[in-house]
Amino acid sequence: xxxxxxxxxxxxxxxxxxxxxxxxxxxxxxxxxxxxxxxxxxxxxxxxxxxxxxxxxxxxxxxxxxxxxxxxxxxxxxxxxxxxxxxxxxxxxxxxxxxxxxxxxxxxxxxxxxxxxxxxxxxxxxxxxxxxxxxxxxxxxxxxxxxxxxxxxxxxxxxxxxxxxxxxxxxxxxxxxxxxxxxxxxxxxxxxxxxxxxxxxxxxxxxxxxxxxxxxxxxxxxxxxxxxxxxxxxxxxxxxxxxxxxxxxxxxxxxxxxxxxxxxxxxxxxxxxxxxxxxxxxxxxxxxxxxxxxxxxxx
Amino acid sequence: xxxxxxxxxxxxxxxxxxxxxxxxxxxxxxxxxxxxxxxxxxxxxxxxxxxxxxxxxxxxxxxxxxxxxxxxxxxxxxxxxxxxxxxxxxxxxxxxxxxxxxxxxxxxxxxxxxxxxxxxxxxxxxxxxxxxxxxxxxxxxxxxxxxxxxxxxxxxxxxxxxxxxxxxxxxxxxxxxxxxxxxxxxxxxxxxxxxxxxxxxxxxxxxxxxxxxxxxxxxxxxxxxxxxxxxxxxxxxxxxxxxxxxxxxxxxxxxxxxxxxxxxxxxxxxxxxxxxxxxx
Amino acid sequence: xxxxxxxxxxxxxxxxxxxxxxxxxxxxxxxxxxxxxxxxxxxxxxxxxxxxxxxxxxxxxxxxxxxxxxxxxxxxxxxxxxxxxxxxxxxxxxxxxxxxxxxxxxxxxxxxxxxxxxxxxxxxxxxxxxxxxxxxxxxxxxxxxxxxxxxxxxxxxxxxxxxxxxxxxxxxxxxxxxxxxxxxxxxxxxxxxxxxxxxxxxxxxxxxxxxxxxxxxxxxxxxxxxxxxxxxxxxxxxxxxxxxxxxxxxxxxxxxxxxxxxxxxxxxxxxxxxxxxxxxxxxxxxxxxxxxxxxxxxxxxxxxxxxxxxxxxxxxxxxxxxxxxxxxxxxxxxxxxxxxxxxxxxxxxxxxxxxxxxxxxx
Numbered sequence: 001x002x003x004x005x006x007x008x009x010x011x012x013x014x015x016x017x018x019x020x021x022x023x024x025x026x027x028x029x030x031x032x033x034x035x036x037x038x039x040x041x042x043x044x045x046x047x048x049x050x051x052x053x054x055x056x057x058x059x060x061x062x063x064x065x066x067x068x069x070x071x072x073x074x075x076x077x078x079x080x081x082x083x084x085x086x087x088x089x090x091x092x093x094x095x096x097x098x099x100x101x102x103x104x105x106x107x108x109x110x111x112x113x114x115x116x117x118x119x120x121x122x123x124x125x126x127x128x129x130x131x132x133x134x135x136x137x138x139x140x141x142x143x144x145x146x147x148x149x150x151x152x153x154x155x156x157x158x159x160x161x162x163x164x165x166x167x168x169x170x171x172x173x174x175x176x177x178x179x180x181x182x183x184x185x186x187x188x189x190x191x192x193x194x195x196x197x198x199x200x201x202x203x204x205x206x207x208x209x210x211x212x213x214x215x216x217x218x219x220x221x222x223x224x225x226x227x228x229x230x231x232x233x234x235x236x237x238x239x240x241x242x243x244x245x246x247x248x249x250x251x252x253x254x255x256x257x258x259x260x261x262x263x264x265x266x267x268x269x270x271x272x273x274x275x276x277x278x279x280x281x282x283x284x285x286x287x288x289x290x291x292x293x294x295x296x297x298x299x
Numbered sequence: 300x301x302x303x304x305x306x307x308x309x310x311x312x313x314x315x316x317x318x319x320x321x322x323x324x325x326x327x328x329x330x331x332x333x334x335x336x337x338x339x340x341x342x343x344x345x346x347x348x349x350x351x352x353x354x355x356x357x358x359x360x361x362x363x364x365x366x367x368x369x370x371x372x373x374x375x376x377x378x379x380x381x382x383x384x385x386x387x388x389x390x391x392x393x394x395x396x397x398x399x400x401x402x403x404x405x406x407x408x409x410x411x412x413x414x415x416x417x418x419x420x421x422x423x424x425x426x427x428x429x430x431x432x433x434x435x436x437x438x439x440x441x442x443x444x445x446x447x448x449x450x451x452x453x454x455x456x457x458x459x460x461x462x463x464x465x466x467x468x469x470x471x472x473x474x475x476x477x478x479x480x481x482x483x484x485x486x487x488x489x490x491x492x493x494x495x496x497x498x499x500x501x502x503x504x505x506x507x508x509x510x511x512x513x514x515x516x517x518x519x520x521x522x523x524x525x526x527x528x529x530x531x532x533x534x535x536x537x538x539x540x541x542x543x544x545x546x547x548x549x550x551x552x553x554x555x556x557x558x559x560x561x562x563x564x565x566x567x568x569x570x571x572x573x574x575x576x577x578x579x
Numbered sequence: 580x581x582x583x584x585x586x587x588x589x590x591x592x593x594x595x596x597x598x599x600x601x602x603x604x605x606x607x608x609x610x611x612x613x614x615x616x617x618x619x620x621x622x623x624x625x626x627x628x629x630x631x632x633x634x635x636x637x638x639x640x641x642x643x644x645x646x647x648x649x650x651x652x653x654x655x656x657x658x659x660x661x662x663x664x665x666x667x668x669x670x671x672x673x674x675x676x677x678x679x680x681x682x683x684x685x686x687x688x689x690x691x692x693x694x695x696x697x698x699x700x701x702x703x704x705x706x707x708x709x710x711x712x713x714x715x716x717x718x719x720x721x722x723x724x725x726x727x728x729x730x731x732x733x734x735x736x737x738x739x740x741x742x743x744x745x746x747x748x749x750x751x752x753x754x755x756x757x758x759x760x761x762x763x764x765x766x767x768x769x770x771x772x773x774x775x776x777x778x779x780x781x782x783x784x785x786x787x788x789x790x791x792x793x794x795x796x797x798x799x800x801x802x803x804x805x806x807x808x809x810x811x812x813x814x815x816x817x818x819x820x821x822x823x824x825x826x827x828x829x830x831x832x833x834x835x836x837x838x839x840x841x842x843x844x845x846x847x848x849x850x851x852x853x854x855x856x857x858x859x860x861x862x863x864x865x866x867x868x869x870x871x872x873x874x875x876x877x878x879x880x881x882x883x884x885x886x887x888x889x890x891x892x893x894x895x896x897x898x899x900x901x902x903x904x905x906x907x908x909x910x911x912x913x914x915x916x917x918x919x920x921x922x923x924x925x926x927x928x929x930x931x932x933x934x935x936x937x938x939x940x941x
Contacts, residue, residue, distance in 0.1 A: 190629075201667075205667075205669040
């Protein structure tokens with residue numbers, strides 16, 4: 001269910017000449033409609049974040065970050081991403097190796113199941129952990145007995161984040177590795193390389209851009225997730241609030257400048273993510289185009 | 300007869316390790332927690348379940364969620380198509396940046412989208428102040444919910460359509476033109492049928508995403524029970540009242556709806572890859 | 580090192596890729612596995628390499644009389660050249676060739692300088708000096724092919740295995756490279772097996788040709804032997820263009836086309852169907868009826884280009900198509916035109932009775 005996130009690597013010439021071209025006024029009408037629609041729905045909201053954040057000037061903007069609760073939220077968000085991203089990275093690599101390199105019964109089912117978290121509402125993603133670990137949950141009594149707290153505590157936030165970012169890395173790697181095939185790995189093995197050497201020296205370098213891309217997306221979602229985390233967090237200021245939750249609290253307290261200031265951090269993260277995505281797509285496109293370069297003549 | 304094999308032999312190592320880890324991690328993070336939802340519902344009993352999910356307040360939330368999601372997905376189907384077409388077929392200064400920014404709703408945390416859209420469409424907001432005198436109430440109304448759901452669904456339609464449009468063989472259009480078809484005829488008879496599966500898929504993806512959306516909607520919707528309360532919020536409200544059975548039952552309804560759409564998408568994909576292969 | 584394949588079978592689901600195949604490759608030879616696609620030749624090569632396991636319990640692979648079936652591909656000391664080269668795209672040519680040396684355990688890994696010298700030597704051997712810093716994407720197809728070969732040779736393999744080594748190259752580079760491969764083999768003398776579907780390639784390069792079809796070996800022998808004495812109609816048909824002349828044997832007297840000949844060995848066999856196989860260059864074309872065995876035909880088409888012009892003829896007796904090749908001189912001498920009536924006579928023919936070759940040859 002993540003239509004937009006697959007790497008887009010094809011680049012097709014845009015102008016189609018002759019009989020199949022639109023007349024100029026149709027073309028400009030389309031461009032105007034596109035820009036108008038995107039301005040209304042994308043650019044203006046984005047601009048609003050920064051404008052509202054700076055409404056009372058730089059000092060008020062910067063002051064929003066000196067609040068200990070804001071700092072705690074930033075810390076918790078970084079911690080959450082630092083746990084969730086590596087976990088899903090390792091999973092993505094393992095899943096891609098198993099699925100893209102071997103043929104086995106149940107492969108398609110496995111692929112569908114990996115995508116499942118994308119089809120689940122963020123709210124439900126949080127809810128399922130409450131049902132498992134909450135006070136009334138399956139393991140609730142056991143956890144209470146041993147004085148372990150998962151829901152309304154950091155572990156719950158991490159778990160919910162791992163769930164919603166679960167497929168990102170795997171989804172980027174699997175199609176790429178399927179397309180690349182395993183001949184290079186076979187070649188490495190035939191040259192005497194061990195399994196690990198093959199993985200580190202051949203497989204990993206070949207998928208590094210897609211891997212990076214998956215990690216970037218995974219990280220963006222991990223830091224920005226709101227619904228799932230909201231359910232399991234308990235909203236304890238300075239303790240179980242991530243940046244998005246802190247934004248919500250500030251907003252509901254009518255502290256708009258601070259809310260938008262903290263939100264602007266996330267907006268910058270989003271813009272960096274998009275920039276990184278474009279960079280990676282450009283790299284992949286460049287690599288894919290390489291064999292098409294004019295090759296030097298034989299001898 | 301050869302023995303049935305679960306896995307084709309391969310010279311590459313690591314199958315057991317990686318598949319084992321994949322299945323274990325998948326089970327721990329996804330399958331076991333998700334199954335908890337269904338087991339929990341099963342303990343409710345049918346009547347209790349039905350009483351919860353057919354409660355008027357819950358039904359009103361379905362109506363709003365499905366209605367606004369459908370409206371948003373339809374708007375995206377139309378405008379997303381125009382955006383995708385323009386990005387693929389025309390060139391204009393700054394196109395690359397515009398192209399990159401189409402993913403913004405996907406990259407921007409939903410809470411940020413939510414407060415930004417609210418700031419714009421509130422009665423005293425940037426855009427809301429001009430709508431108010433016209434008698435249009437954008438924020439804190441079903442219209443606001445639709446706006447938010449349109450925002451978050453846009454990239455799904457555009458990004459599904461773009462590759463399909465890029466893959467269109469321009470010589471087919473040239474052939475149509477050479478046979479005397481006008482641009483409109485070519486579009487309706489050649490282009491539209493070719494990209495219909497992608498359009499349907501993008502529409503369904505946007506719709507599915509909108510159904511479960513929470514963050515970008517709760518700020519702009521106003522959350523008035525029976526009027527502007529979406530189902531995802533209702534689940535949270537029930538949870539906060541420690542009404543676990545209520546939250547669980549409603550969640551199951553939403554999850555089944557999501558899976559149905561997922562199934563529909565797979566059906567479309569299957570259809571699009573098989574529709575011209577009859578008899579082969 | 581010699582290779583011996585004993586009773587190897589391989590199935591993929593319901594498809595039998597190899598059916599109880601046995602083969603000997605003597606030390607130092609260059610052997611071609613020749614067959615149409617789906618004949619099992621690549622599967623056999625990959626099983627020899629250890630890239631594919633044979634069916635459990637199906638047979639043995641012996642390298643120099645030592646069973647290697649349970650040994651992994653990395654432990655068999657084979658050099659494998661992949662059809663599409665499988666060069667490591669993120670490594671330079673130098674790094675590609677050095678890979679097999681660099682991944683050795685520290686104890687057996689050569690010094691850095693030794694690796695460098697070895698790679699330079701290999702670059703010289705495959706005539707790619709000065710291109711060590713390039714990436715595979717910056718090379719032509721023929722150059723990539725030679726890098727793949729150098730990379731396989733770097734680990735000093737006891738056996739060199741090549742999967743369709745020239746399959747992805749254009750015609751001119753192909754013929755250059757295969758002559759070069761032959762010279763290279765004469766230089767380094769490592770036991771080599773290559774897979775090809777191109778009979779010309781197999782006949783030109785190999786010491787021994789192994790003709791495969793439908794998971795079985797049809798014939799093994801030196802190129803001239805398999806070309807001149809095909810063991811069965813499949814080999815005959817696969818090794819070059821061929822004309823079929825149907826006939827009968829009755830009471831020891833055979834008649835194929837207009838050719839009559841005695842076959843005393845089959846005197847007791849009664850009446851049987853015969854098929855005579857004639858290569859296009861073994862069809863004699865003349866304007867006059869040279870004897871009772873000549874058959875009248877009409878010229879349908881003349882392919883004048885190329886070293887051996889080809890005629891498409893239609894027999895007047897049964898209207899079957901016959902293809903003949905003749906020299907340019909002969910074509911000029913006869914001054915043939917489309918529509919001309921000529922007489923054709925097989926100069927040499929191989930006769931098969933129900934798929935079995937007869938000792939008899941015209």
